[in-house]
Amino acid sequence: MISIRAAKIDDVSMISLIHAYCWRETYAFMPEAVLRSRSREFREQQWLNWFDSHEESDALFVIEADQKVVGFCFCCRNRDPEIDGRGELHAAYVLPDYRGRETGPVMMLTMVDFLAEQGLTPPVLWAFRDNPIRFWYAQMGWRSQIKRDRVIEGRRLPEVGYVCDDCDRLRQRLQRLVTRYSSEAALTQIPQHSQMLGRQKFPNQIAVSPGNNRKATEMNQQTPQGLL
Numbered sequence: 001m002i003s004i005r006a007a008k009i010d011d012v013s014m015i016s017l018i019h020a021y022c023w024r025e026t027y028a029f030m031p032e033a034v035l036r037s038r039s040r041e042f043r044e045q046q047w048l049n050w051f052d053s054h055e056e057s058d059a060l061f062v063i064e065a066d067q068k069v070v071g072f073c074f075c076c077r078n079r080d081p082e083i084d085g086r087g088e089l090h091a092a093y094v095l096p097d098y099r100g101r102e103t104g105p106v107m108m109l110t111m112v113d114f115l116a117e118q119g120l121t122p123p124v125l126w127a128f129r130d131n132p133i134r135f136w137y138a139q140m141g142w143r144s145q146i147k148r149d150r151v152i153e154g155r156r157l158p159e160v161g162y163v164c165d166d167c168d169r170l171r172q173r174l175q176r177l178v179t180r181y182s183s184e185a186a187l188t189q190i191p192q193h194s195q196m197l198g199r200q201k202f203p204n205q206i207a208v209s210p211g212n213n214r215k216a217t218e219m220n221q222q223t224p225q226g227l228l
């Protein structure tokens, strides 16, 4: 089971570790100089600065699983005049072992709801062109509005800006995914419960651990030993 809550300053260390780790893992296509510049120390300073001073319309959330912080997401007012939107889903990073199922939909839903409560609709988001997660955004109904280069450490990195034109429809889609995954998870509890009662009705193999992500296994990308 995953849960989501507002981040506290004590979470900065873990958020920074996840942020730096996921950049290196997801953005392996970026030049080494860029990745080196986005180190854990760099992120720690960035998030400590944020806790020091930020707008009411910003929100930083952490995802917890197995009593640990395993991911985070951040949304804020859109400050970029090149894209038409009032709110921005600015970051979403989860350790590989905890991806899949309801994690992404829960994070997106939480940020879209938060921004809507602040009157910051429509929301926008940016994805690097070479990050395949952006195809999921398109599937969820985000419309690609602009392609441009982002310059980091003097290197040009192509990115795509997306706008959500229909938040209600997006919410419905995300909610459906969350409901589907939650009911599947509930079903997988049955064998465990039966075992406790000494009546094993189902083979052990069908019990799914929420942290056992199919894509992490497929891509052979396990959370590094000793990270947590």
Ligand SMILES: CC(C)(COP(=O)(O)OP(=O)(O)OC[C@H]1O[C@@H](n2cnc3c(N)ncnc32)[C@H](O)[C@@H]1OP(=O)(O)O)[C@@H](O)C(=O)NCCC(=O)NCCS
Residues within 6 Å of the ligand: 022, 026, 091, 092, 093, 094, 095, 098, 099, 100, 101, 102, 103, 104, 105, 107, 126, 127, 128, 131, 132, 133, 135, 136, 215
């Ligand atoms: C973005 C993120 C938080 C989403 O969480 P999640 O939903 O648990 O992640 P998933 O890996 O299940 O991806 C969600 C969807 O994208 C699809 N997807 C993920 N990686 C993909 C890939 N390499 N190619 C094609 N589709 C991919 C998945 O199939 C899934 O769609 P489905 O539910 O229809 O199967 C998580 O994938 C992550 O931390 N990624 C690394 C960092 C990142 O890319 N952040 C976003 C920056 S814009």
